[in-house]
Amino acid sequence: MVKRKNFFKSLLFFLMIVAIVAFCIFPFGQMLSLSLKYSWDWGNPSWIPKKINLEAYSELLNIGTDMKTVPESVRMLLEESPDLTAAQKKTIIAKYRNTGDIFPFFKYFRNSALVSFIASFISVCFAIFGAYAFSRLKFIGRSVIQRGVLFVYMFGGILLLIPLYRILASLGFLGTPGGTMASLILVYVVQTLPVSLYMLGNYFRTIPYSIEEAAMIEGLSRFGTIIKIIIPLSIGAIFTVFIYCFMIAWNEYMFASVFLKSFKNLYTLPLGLKTLFVSKNAIWDRIMAASMMTAIPVMILFMSIQKNLTQGLSAGGVKE
Known part of the structure; x- marks a missing residue:
């Protein structure tokens, strides 16, 4: 009876895992399938196209389209x-x-990658030092400030959009392309920094303080301890936070649609997909192909460092 009970529990657990994985994969599978189908095959419920169509990808990437017209x-x-x-x-x-038929995918891709990388890098850099201060240093009002950084999430982005836009516009940042990009990066840093501080702060507390004491006895300063001890031991957690910030900035649409409305050359990929959807070229295979190419970079980034993430989150400390 015990073995039978364990077997049914294992089977139920396995089926739940399969259901969750299928639920997560289904949208991507549907996008990939539709992007590879011709228009006469869109009604086919099967994910496997009757004939593979790569024209949508070649048109979006401007490959081999010069001679068509x-x-x-x-x-x-x-x-x-x-x-x-x-x-x-x-x-x-x-x-x-x-x-007019050309979708500037690489320009939108470059803009998204630039904004997302810079915002994520700045957010992680601030989070490392801020989280270390919250987890190691003692100062008046530490607990209030530590809880207060999450206060920004009590307000929806739509409530902060108009005040932030008016403040930055009054300061003259939104009148130039460089100032607009800097303003958007600042908004993304503000959006991601609170959770970055929370995540890294919790991880830094798991690192035994005796390691830092030993380093300080050897002559390292507080800054040197962070650079040579804390960061190497927390590299997995830092990558996790970086990916989180990168994904938020990569997929963000609302702030970008308002801040970049006057500069079409600075459009990011979410804005580019919107312009493609409302244009005369709003064909389902092109829309799905563009959506797939937007999602692929984040998936590749996550899978390429997945081993480092799991190793870094479990290593980095000693048992006392």
């Missing part, structure tokens, strides 16, 4: 005119190219 007579002329240089052929092709 060139008339057949001009193509023959280009092929049969060996006297034309490569630059001249490129100029002729550019005249027939419809720039």
